[in-house]
Structures are given as C-alpha cells and as structure tokens.
Amino acid sequence: MKVMNRTTINGLMMGLFLSIVLSTYLPPVMLAVVGILMVFVYRDRWTANEWPEKTFLGFIILSCISWVYNPSWFYWVPIGIIPIVMFGLYYSLSLWVRHVVKWSWPEVQRAYLFFWLAGLYVALIVIIQQIDWHVINNSLGPLMDFYREHRWESEHSVRSVGTSGNSNLAAALLICFALMSIYAMSVLKKPWQKVGAFAVFILYCAAIWCTGSRGAWVGLVIGMIVQLWMTGHRKRTVSITLAILLFVYLCPQFIPRKESLYATIEVRLKVWSTAFEIFKENWLFGVLPLHFGQLFAKMAGFYVWHAHNIFLGIASEYGIIGLGLFLILIFMTIRRARRWRKQANQKEEKRLAGMLLSLIIALLGHGMYDYPIIAPQVGLMFMLSVIMIHTQYERRCLCKPVWDEGSKAQVSEWAMLKKVITAAVVWLKSGPLRVLINLATGGYRKRA
Structure with a gap:
C-alpha cells in the first residue's frame, strides 16, 4: 500500500462527515473519491470474509442476479447498476476505514464530536426554513433557494426539509445528532460543556419538531433507551422508558400533525399492502430499488419511491435473501457492539460503543414508518456507524490493545x-x- 499523509487521510474522513451535513448530492461524490483512492492506493489483499464486507459483497451478487432475473431500466440506465455501485462503494469504505484510516477509539470520538457540532448547520437550516423574516431571506437567499428548489417531498408541504430535500430524511439526520448530544453530555468534563451539550440537544429537538416527523420521535426515544441501556444503568433505563410512555399517554397533543395521523396511517397501510404483494411475487431475489416504484405505480395507480418501512422495503427490493443478509448484519453489529463495550477499559469508550449502536437502532426505529437509509445522506451515516463498530471491535477484542502493553510487560x-x-x-x-x-x-x- 502506498503511504498516504495522515493529514490527508483525516481530511478525507472529515470531508466524508461534512458531505452528510451539507447536501444529499455530496455523499456519493465523497464515496466515489474514497473508492478511487482505494483502487490506486491500496495494494494489499481485498478481504471478502470479514464483517461487514461480506454483507456488502452479498448484496452486490444479489443485485446482479436480481437484475438478470428481472431486468429493468431507469431511463436508459440499467437499474441493477445503481445498488451494485452503492454497495461496492460501501465495501471500499469499510476497507478504507479498517486498513487505511486505522483510527483508535479516541480519534473516532473526536471525529463524531466534530460531526455533532457540524450538524448544527442542518438544525439551523431546518429552523430558518420555518422563519419568514426578510433579513434572513435577503442574506441567505441563494442558499435557501437551493435547498427549496431541490425538495423531494411527494406533496406540497410547509414542513422543513433541511439539507436533505425531504422532511423525514432531515428528521433522521437530526435524530442522530440529538443522540450524539446525549453522548457529549456524558463524556465532556467541564460543567459549561455539559450545559452547552444539553442546549444543543434542545436545539436539535426543536429542529425535529420543525420537520413535522412523527416517526422521528419514535426513533429518538428508542435510540435514547439503547444508549442508556448500554451504560449499564438498567433500572434508570426502565424508569425513564416508563416515564416517557406515561408522558405520551397523558399528553398526546405533543404528537406533531396529530390531525392528519389517521389519514397518514390509511395511506401507509395501502403502501405496505401493495409492497407486500410485490414481495410475494418476487420473494426470492426482489425487484431492486427504483424498479419497486415502477411496479408499485402499475399495481396501485400512484407512484411512491419506496415501501415506507425499512424491513418491508429491503424484502421487496432484495427478496428474502437480502432481508436475511440485512438481519444478520444487524445481529452481528449489536453483538459486537456489546462485546466491544464489555472489553473497553474506559467509560468514554464504553459510551462510544453505546452511542454508535443507538444511531443504528434509532434509524431502524424511524424506519418502521419510513425507509431513510435508502437515501445517500442517511445511508452513509448508518453504514459509517456499522463500519466503526466492527473495526473498533476488532481493535479491542481481536487484537491486543495499546493500553494493555504495560500489563503485558508486567505479565x-x-x-x-x-x-x-x-x-x-x-x-x-x-x-x-x-x-x-x-x-x-x-x-x-x-x-x-
């Protein structure tokens, strides 16, 4: 492998994190840069039997088989190329993080704290989109026009879309940043830092409210429960969970867009039932993304991009084989995150394992009502958390850690x-x- 400057490597990783914050168009570009660098820089063996690389390779092979079995086109592009390229880029990203970046857990912590602060840009854009003030409109006019023109909402809405072009996708990003705020409160040392982290958490919650997403609150609560559970405070976790459920029961008016809840459920049930019919007709290999929308329009009479449920979406797009691959990946990630936490010798590292796992579970919880990881921004955030957990597990549990060298000499x-x-x-x-x-x-x- 050709030697790369550490500053360049760290700069590329920071650029990868910033691409998630700035625009939905940048993550594929940064992933492509990493993929090209891996081709020209990495000269060692490209592993195929490690986690999560084997899952990405499995989806690549499955996408090839699915497209050959049921060919389809998006304009003039074969639809099978799109998931093949994306999972190929995720595969190269995993190798990049493991063999080139080689971050220790303190470096991962610093990167995610930087990412957490960079997420304030998303929160501010979301909140500004709800403010009709000529001073802001004049000073930030071109920027706000850019995000306004690239909306991906299926209908006209006053809900904020942030930098993602879609309110639910913006909410998914904000969930993760809010969970990072909880982590920051637990690891930052000075009182003013803890107070500042709490204030940032409130700001992210306010931004989530501006998106009008109901599923985001479900994802945030589930993520908080997971993060608290991973701290080892079981009784505290149960008490807080019961308190949240009681609050929701006693104060249902806090549910955003409550008046349209039943209408939305009716539409979702129609989408889910049609998606399940598509899965039953293509249960083995699925129909792949984009082609799902084409088949859905023929069957239901209206167009949707995805199944609005993460597990049903994967099942209909990649079949029972793809759903099995995804569930195994989630199981192995949870298992390794727990083992990493148990092996860690510092509170900050234990909390880091809990925070990364909470991001994954929160997006899955949000995915019960949507399919956020299909989008480049949220998908990259999800896969980065998975990759970080597996690489840090290997550093801590499969290799002798650096902090153990002193005890090794004593032994x-x-x-x-x-x-x-x-x-x-x-x-x-x-x-x-x-x-x-x-x-x-x-x-x-x-x-x-």
Whole structure:
C-alpha cells in the first residue's frame, strides 16, 4: 500500500462527515473519491470474509442476479447498476476505514464530536426554513433557494426539509445528532460543556419538531433507551422508558400533525399492502430499488419511491435473501457492539460503543414508518456507524490493545520469575531437600 499523509487521510474522513451535513448530492461524490483512492492506493489483499464486507459483497451478487432475473431500466440506465455501485462503494469504505484510516477509539470520538457540532448547520437550516423574516431571506437567499428548489417531498408541504430535500430524511439526520448530544453530555468534563451539550440537544429537538416527523420521535426515544441501556444503568433505563410512555399517554397533543395521523396511517397501510404483494411475487431475489416504484405505480395507480418501512422495503427490493443478509448484519453489529463495550477499559469508550449502536437502532426505529437509509445522506451515516463498530471491535477484542502493553510487560516479568521459582523448587525436591527430609524422618539408608 502506498503511504498516504495522515493529514490527508483525516481530511478525507472529515470531508466524508461534512458531505452528510451539507447536501444529499455530496455523499456519493465523497464515496466515489474514497473508492478511487482505494483502487490506486491500496495494494494489499481485498478481504471478502470479514464483517461487514461480506454483507456488502452479498448484496452486490444479489443485485446482479436480481437484475438478470428481472431486468429493468431507469431511463436508459440499467437499474441493477445503481445498488451494485452503492454497495461496492460501501465495501471500499469499510476497507478504507479498517486498513487505511486505522483510527483508535479516541480519534473516532473526536471525529463524531466534530460531526455533532457540524450538524448544527442542518438544525439551523431546518429552523430558518420555518422563519419568514426578510433579513434572513435577503442574506441567505441563494442558499435557501437551493435547498427549496431541490425538495423531494411527494406533496406540497410547509414542513422543513433541511439539507436533505425531504422532511423525514432531515428528521433522521437530526435524530442522530440529538443522540450524539446525549453522548457529549456524558463524556465532556467541564460543567459549561455539559450545559452547552444539553442546549444543543434542545436545539436539535426543536429542529425535529420543525420537520413535522412523527416517526422521528419514535426513533429518538428508542435510540435514547439503547444508549442508556448500554451504560449499564438498567433500572434508570426502565424508569425513564416508563416515564416517557406515561408522558405520551397523558399528553398526546405533543404528537406533531396529530390531525392528519389517521389519514397518514390509511395511506401507509395501502403502501405496505401493495409492497407486500410485490414481495410475494418476487420473494426470492426482489425487484431492486427504483424498479419497486415502477411496479408499485402499475399495481396501485400512484407512484411512491419506496415501501415506507425499512424491513418491508429491503424484502421487496432484495427478496428474502437480502432481508436475511440485512438481519444478520444487524445481529452481528449489536453483538459486537456489546462485546466491544464489555472489553473497553474506559467509560468514554464504553459510551462510544453505546452511542454508535443507538444511531443504528434509532434509524431502524424511524424506519418502521419510513425507509431513510435508502437515501445517500442517511445511508452513509448508518453504514459509517456499522463500519466503526466492527473495526473498533476488532481493535479491542481481536487484537491486543495499546493500553494493555504495560500489563503485558508486567505479565512477562512475572512469568519469568515464576519459571525461576519453579526450577528452584524442582531442584530442591530432587536434591538437598529430599536428603534433609529423609534424615529427619529416619528414612535415609546408607548405601551398602
């Protein structure tokens, strides 16, 4: 592998995180840059039997088979190329993080704290989109026009779309930033830093409210529960969970857009039932993204991009095989995150494992009512968390960590001393010590 400057590597990783914040168009570009660098820089063996690389390769093979079995086009582009390229880029990203970046957990912590602060840009854009003030409109006019012109909402809405072009996708990003705020409150040392982290958390919650997303609150609560559970405070987690459920029961008016809840559920049920019919007709290999929308329009009479449920979406797009691959990946990620947390020797590292896992579970919880990880921004955030968990698990649990070198040296010295003592005891037993015992007990007999 050609040697790259650490500053360049860290700069590229920061650019990858910033691409998630700035625009829905940038993450594929940054992923492509990483993929090209891997082709020209990385000269070692490209592994195919590690987690999560084997899952990405499995989806690549499955996408090829699915498209050959059921060919389809998006304009003039074969639809199968799109998931093949995306999972190929995720595969190269995983190798990049493991073999080139090689971050220790403190470096991962610094990167995510930087990412957490950069997320304020998303929150401010979301809140500004709800403010009709000529001073802001004049000063930020071109920027706000750009995000306004690139909306991906299926209908006209006053809900904020942030930098993602869609209110639910913006809410998914804000969920993750809010969970990072909780992590920041637990690891930052100074009181003013903890107060500032709490204030940022409130700001992210206000931005989520501006998106009008109901599923986002479900994802945020589930993510908070997971993060609290991973701290080891089980009783506190149960108490907070019950308190949240009681609050929702007693104050249902806090549910955003409550008046349209039943109408939305009716539409969702129609989408889910049609998606399930598509899955039943293509249960083995699925129909792939984009082609799902084409088939849905023929069956339902109106067009939707996806199944509005993460598990139903994967099942209909990649079949039962793809759903199995995804569930195995989630299971292995949860398992490794828990083992990483148990092996970590510092509170900050334990909390880091919990925070990364909470991002994944929160997006899955939000995905019960939507399919956010299909979008480049949210998908990259989801996959980065998965990759970070697996790479840090390998550093902590499969390799001898750096912090253990001192104890390793002490163990080596003790092992050497133990060998010396053992050899001395054996010599005494076989020589002088045995003679003295025989003389004392009268068991010594002089040779004839």
